[in-house]
Amino acid sequence: MELGAAKKRCRDVIERIERLPCSTKITPSCKRTLLKLAHSELSFLSRSTSSTPLSVNIGHIETVVHILHHPLITGVSRVCKPIPTCHKTSSQNVHVDIVCTLNRNPVWIIVSDRNPNYITWNQSQTNKTKGLQCRVQQLTAAAAAASAVALRPSSVILFFSNGLSSFLSDKLKHEFGATQVQLGHPGFRFDLVEEEGDWIDCIEDRVSCVQECE
Numbered sequence: 001m002e003l004g005a006a007k008k009r010c011r012d013v014i015e016r017i018e019r020l021p022c023s024t025k026i027t028p029s030c031k032r033t034l035l036k037l038a039h040s041e042l043s044f045l046s047r048s049t050s051s052t053p054l055s056v057n058i059g060h061i062e063t064v065v066h067i068l069h070h071p072l073i074t075g076v077s078r079v080c081k082p083i084p085t086c087h088k089t090s091s092q093n094v095h096v097d098i099v100c101t102l103n104r105n106p107v108w109i110i111v112s113d114r115n116p117n118y119i120t121w122n123q124s125q126t127n128k129t130k131g132l133q134c135r136v137q138q139l140t141a142a143a144a145a146a147s148a149v150a151l152r153p154s155s156v157i158l159f160f161s162n163g164l165s166s167f168l169s170d171k172l173k174h175e176f177g178a179t180q181v182q183l184g185h186p187g188f189r190f191d192l193v194e195e196e197g198d199w200i201d202c203i204e205d206r207v208s209c210v211q212e213c214e
Helices: 003-018 028-047 058-068 132-144 166-176
Strands: 073-083 094-102 105-112 155-160 192-195 198-201 209-213
Touching: 003 028, 003 058, 028 058, 028 073, 058 073, 058 094, 058 105, 094 132, 105 132, 132 155, 132 166, 132 209
Parallel strands: 105 155
Antiparallel strands: 073 094, 094 105, 155 209, 192 198
């Protein structure tokens, strides 16, 4: 991705954060967190001397903000922060992208904008990256043991904006009982593809995948 295009995406997502619908009931602190992340990414890109930035995290922020525009999302109380569990050590905390109510049910939403070809089930031996299996195990355990009732979800939703392989979908289904869910709503679609720096509605190419673990 070219540097100029990446900066434009940062500015666009900042505008979308400012225009989040009142129906989300997003707290001021959540909004500040999103704006801080977007401005931080823009500042990083502005300091870059390369025409092609080494790391671009704007895709993740874009996806989180896009989900927050869903008409059935409300009661947003936490975004892009670790969730405290009943354990005392910070290493036991898990990162959750959105804590909210979806269609009147409390949920945790975890977002991935990674290329599905680089999402593995087991931990990578080369860079020690956690595999999807370990990540979901930690999330479901943390959800069941959430110290505050207000933070305890009825389900954990995994949102893969660039899709997920059938192999990993089957693994989630058989090991965690996950089901693929449709979060469609009139006037809103979760089928997204990145094209020339913009998010557009699309029902082909790389289609998003939404998995729910109850």
